[in-house]
Structures are given as C-alpha cells and as structure tokens.
Amino acid sequence: MAGKVKYYQIEAPSPTDQDPHPSLTVDGEAIPCGYVLTVLLPGGWKRTALELDWNKKDSNGWYFSINRDISPIGVFCKWD
Secondary structure (H helix, E strand, C coil), rough: CCCCCCEEEEEEEEEEEECCCCEEEEECEEEECCCEEEEEECEEEEEEEECCCCCHHHHHHEECCCCCCCCCCCCCCECC
C-alpha cells in the first residue's frame, strides 16, 4: 500500500544556503535541479521537473520545465 500523499508549498531556499544557485525546499528538504514532482498549476495538477537558469543568481533562476513563466516558489506540490 502506498504512503499517504501530503501537500506542501515549494519554499524559497534557506537563508543559510550560501550557494550562488541555492536549492528550493519542500518540507525542509533541499530539492535538486531536475527533480520531477506533481504541482498545482493553472489548469490542474501537472507532472513537471524543476529547472534552473544557471545565468541567474539566487532563487530567481528556478522554473518549471513545462512553463518557464511560473516561479516554483509558493506553488503547491504533492509529496509522497
């Protein structure tokens, strides 16, 4: 039997993360570039990867592979 699905918001990087391209977090866990998850976007739940524009510094470079125009920070995701 699969575990119960939980819903969380994707959070901005920890202020203590000194990397020029800090990781986003979900429930306190760092999420790497390329990680695939299910997120609530306009139009419903979508499966997508987190991507990073390496030319941008800090958390402004993060985007979803299916829509570069939506920042992942604050978006709800399914986490199981």
